[in-house]
Amino acid sequence: MEALRCKGSRDLLPDDMARFRHVEQVFRSSCLSWGYDELRTSTLEYLHLFTSTGTLTPGMLSKVYSFLDWNGWSGERVVLRPDGTIPAARLYVENLVQSGMAKLFYVENMFRFEETGQESRERWQCGAELLGSAEPSADVELVLLALEVMARLGLTDVRLQLSHAGLIRALLRESGLVPAEQSRLFDLIMDGQTGDALAGMMAAKPLMKESLATLFDLRGTTPGFLRNQRLALAQISPRLEPSMDNFITIAQLLTDLGCGYQINLSSGKGFEYYTGILFQFQVGEQRVGGGGRYDDLIPLMSGGDACASGFALDMDQLVRLAAGSPTVTPGVLIHSLDQTVQGQKLSFETAALLRQRGYIADCRPADAEGPAHRWILTIRSQGGKPRFLLSDRTSGKTAELDSAAEILGILQIANATKASPS
Amino acid sequence: MQLKLALPKGRLQQPTGALLRESGLEIDGYDEQSRSYRPACPNWPDLTMKVFNERDIPIQVAVGNYDLGVCGQDWAEELLSRYPRSALVKVKPLPYGGRDLCLVADASSPMATLGELATGPGRVRIATEYPNLAESLCLNRRMRRFSIIPVWGAAEAYPPESADVALIPREDDAPVDPSLSSLATVLRSSAFLVAHRASWESRDMAPLLERLYATIGRTQPAAPQVRAAPAARATDPSSRAQRDPAAVWLALPDGHQQTPVAEFLEQAGIRLTPRPQEARRPSINLDGVRTKIVRPQDMPLQVANGNFDLAITGEDWVAEHLCRFPSSPVKKVLRLGLGKVKIVAVVSKRLPFENTQDLRSPLRRHGFAILRIASEYVNIADRFARDNHLTPYRLLPTWGASEAFLPEDADVLIENTQTGRTIAQHNLKIIDTLFESSACLVTGESATNGSELKRKRIDEVIDLLRRSAHQN
Structure with a gap:
């Protein structure tokens, strides 16, 4: 059959959606319990929101979907949202900046071109943003929230890697x-090409070679590692200390809270807007999300001196990795053998009653294939009176019943005892 | 092989x-x-x-x-x-x-370098035939806010009124027009x-x-031709130097429409006098009216953006613009009756299609997996395909010599024709006439910008042209 689906796009089938909704529900309930409010930004945004220095790297910008809108005769381009944080910051600046701190979360799709067509160009992310706070504790809160989401999804072997954009800058x-070259090397690091950037820095200042090698090559797991590095970096310049102090404070707080991590400055892959701590979450070798502090983004949007931090998790990875499946509501497949109006009416009324009691009631013709509900209820008319045949697919047992009340009784007993009708 | x-x-x-x-x-x-x-x-x-x-x-x-x-x-x-x-x-x-692509600004512009352009406040407007290269340049130079104005040609005529800079081709190291200053050479090709x-x-x-x-x-690479630099700009005041908010900007077409339109204006009592230093800005014998000669294809977009108050273009290009931007403020005020053409759907004589209906259901029966529609009027062609349910189809934008595409590289051509002779000469046939087009005068809904004087001047131009149109 000829492929009708767009190259690089992906469908979510009913099973995919069930798992997707499960992850979404866990994420939403976690965020709500931490006091975060949900938002949903527009799918279309102006391109200029993403183009200035300090937003997206040129490498990322070359993959956004941009076009002229139907009224775009001025040449102003719009994009399909390529990132969740920048629109959230825009929403904050336009609506919430007067209220000071805002804790927001979202589940949204992002669009970025992917050349091979093997991966989806539409990716779902669940993210949280803590806007209006410069405190290291805000960064730690976000890390803990993300870890809680993944723990509730049953993900094991979650690894946290820390880096610091402020220190790199x-x-x-x-x-x-020169500043332009600094920006280019920072972009290289954010695009995951740390080796190239490091070589550029070492070539520019050979005296930094050993310190840089130590800093980028070694991996630490305690604040002590950073204190040691601080001594080495002090040889380069005292101007590195504020970033290092911030890094140490966050690492110390995470250690005190019993949260393990690895300090890896080479793991700083991310967005150009990051200015402080960077964190990456991995399950095995698979990156499942990340985030960091972006204190310059809101000032760049003329939103005042509001500092901010956030993270996003890759929904597609979470759906793939999450253990267990969502709770399934018991389902009853209803077949009506009486095709008269009276018979159809009875079928609808019975289904409505079951739904009121919290069951899935799925009416289908007797010969139609349907989802594998545990229960099958066949309704027929005998001498003008309705007769119900309730079958349990799990046990293979059936029961002949006279009324809807009897059906509910059996379902309730089965639910309570996990037993099947006798 | x-x-x-x-x-x-x-x-x-x-x-x-x-x-x-x-x-x-x-x-x-x-x-x-x-x-x-x-x-x-x-x-x-x-x-x-x-x-x-x-x-x-x-x-x-x-x-x-x-x-x-x-x-x-x-x-x-x-x-x-x-x-x-x-x-x-x-x-x-x-x-x-040999051809360089240069980013140029008006010589009076305070911008002297690409860096100044990139870091300046506000939105940068770039007129160019090379919209992709211009966008790439803007993104790589981290320009925050920019508009690319794609044009069919004559981009150099746009600064300073209609664009801040233009990305233009310069052949064989020819000197840049003295009315322009080069900010950067973006590509040597x-x-x-x-x-x-x-x-x-x-x-x-x-x-x-x-x-x-x-x-x-x-073959040795051709030595760059040494061309005489254009003389320095004349001292008489050009249209650029004068800033009159009530001035009416009238766009006139270049190319094969330039002479008939000049004759039409002459008939209306409007005389254009060439300016040796500013070939695309002839003076006009109407008070408060400025002119610029640009491609007719580009005029509707420029009128929509308020860069021109009036423009003489073709109805075909107005239709093309409105198919792309249905809520555009561009409106036709006068049909001038010259430059009449038909916009037609064309196929190869070898194909068994006699009308648009034939392009629908039999598509697959005749072995067309996808109907390839070539046209300079890409938005009209898109509309034509959608309205006629020609599915599936693919549009092939072309830049001229469109008859060459059929039958090997396209199946249908949406093209303009005066007599149909050229189409027949290329062994093609017309299967549908979409509409007829002639030169027309267009304006923007907010062209007067609240100025009574400007409204009066616009009305005067329209009246003059209307009288001439009635004689045609």
């Missing part, structure tokens, strides 16, 4: 490179 | 023909006088050639309709900057067709031999390439 400033 | 070669018409046609002939290929029907789009090579019968506008060639080669092509590197880069993974291989630069990637990877094209390479090796 400070190192670039000390390299003596 | 059969090889398909796409050849350019226009500026690269003569030197490309010379290159092929010096390489020992006898090429018939590839000269500027030829009306055929299919040159022949009697001493290499396996070589199939077709002539296109050079802008179409990278696309035709990238999609695999041709194994090799010759075009300007600028047009190859224009494609690759937007579609870096397209199947286009840049094989070899050719020693002719020449003619280029390009190949389809799969052909390059799987087909033996060496016999042809060896001949071409040998000739190229013998």
Whole structure:
């Protein structure tokens, strides 16, 4: 059959959606319990929101879906939302900045071109943003929230990696490179090409070579590692200390809360808007999400000096990795053998009663294939009176019944005892 | 082995023909006088050639309709900057067709460098025939807010009123017009031999390439032509220097419509006087009216953006604009009755289609997996296909020489015609007339901008033209 689905797009089939909704529900309930409010931003945004320095790297911008809208005769381009944080920050600036701190979360789709067509160009993310706070505790809260979501989804072997965009930016400033080259190397690191960027920094300032090698090559698991590094970096410049102090504070708080992590400055892959702590979440070797602090983004949007931090988890990865399946409501497949109006009416009324009591009631013709509900209720008319045949697919047992009340009675007993009708 | 070669018409046609002939290929029907789009090579019968506008060639080669092509590197880069993974291989630069792409601003502009442009406040408007390269430039230079104004040509006429800068081609190191200042040379290009990637990877094209390479090796790159720099700008005040908020900007067409429109204006008592220093800004004998000569294709968009208050363009281009931007403020105020053409749907005479209805359900029966519709009027063609339920279809934007596309590279052409003779000469037939078009006067809904004086001036121009139109 000729492929009708767009290259690079993906459908979510009923089973996929059930798992998707499960992950979404866990994420939503976690965020709500931490005091976060849900938002949903527009799928279309202006391109210029993403183009200035400090938003998306040129590499990412080359993959956004941008076009002229139907009234775009001025040449102003719009994009399909390529990222969740920038629209959330835009929403905050336009609506919530007066209220100070805002804790927001979202489940949204993002669109970025993917060249091979093997992966979906539409990706779902669940993210949380804590806007209006510069405190290290805000960063730690976000890390803990993300870890809680993954724990509730049954993910094991979740690894947290920490880096610090502020420290990387400070190192670039000390390299003596011109600002444009600093930006380019920072973009390389954010695009995951740390080796190339490091080589550029070392070439610019050979005296930093050992310190940079130590900082980027070694991995630490305690604040002590950062304190050791701070001593080494002090040889380069005291201007690195504020970022390092912030890094140590966050690492210390995570340690005190019993949260394990690995400090890996090379793991800083992310967005150009990051200015402080960076965190990545991995399950095995698979990256499942990340985030960080972005204190310059809201000022860039003329939203005042509001600092902010956030994270996003890759829904597609979570759906794939999440253990268990969502709770399934007991389902009853209803077959009506009486095709008269009276018979159809009885079928609808019985289904409505079952739904009122919290069951899935799925009416289908007797010869139609249907989902594998546990119960099958066949309704027929005998001498003008309705007769019900309730079958339990699990046990293979059946019961002849005279009324809807009897049906409910059996279903309730089965639900309570997990037994089947005798 | 059969090889398909796409050849350019226009500026690269003569030197490309010379290159092929010096390489020992006898090429018939590839000269500027030829009306055929299919040159022949009697001493290499396996070589199939077709002539296109050079802008179409990278696309035709990238999609695999041709194994090799010759075009300007600028047009190859224009494609690759937007579609870096397209199947286009840049094989070899050719020693002719030198062209730089320069970013220019009006000479009076305070901007002197690209850096100043990138870091300046507000939105930067860039007029250009190269929208993909311009967008790529803006993104890489981290310009926060920019508008690309795609134009069919004459981009240099847009600054400073209608654009902040223009990205324009400059042939063979010709000096930049003194009314403009160059901020940067974005690309230095020449003619280029390009190949389809799969052909390059799987087909033996060496016999042809060896001949071409040998000739190229013998050919020294053409020395840049030394051209006299245009004289310094005249001291008499140009239209740029005067800032009058009530001034009415009138756009006039270039190309083949320029002379008939000038005659029409003359008939209405409106005289244009050329300005030697500003060829695209003739003076006009109407108080408070300024003129600029641009491509008629670009006028509706410019009127919509308020860069012109009135424009003489074709109804076809107004329709094209409104198909793309249905809520545009552009409105037609007067049909001038000159430059009449029909916009028609055309197919090859070989096809069993006699009307638009035939393009619908029998599509698959006649072996068309997808109906390929070529047109310079890409939005009209899109509307035509949608309204007639021609599904599935694919649009092929073209930049001229559109008849060449049928039947090998497209199935249907949406084209304008005066008499239908050219269409018949290319063994094509008209199966539908979409509408008739003539030159018209358009304005924008908010052109007066609240100024009573401006409204009066606009009305005066309309009245003059209306009287002349009635005589036609």
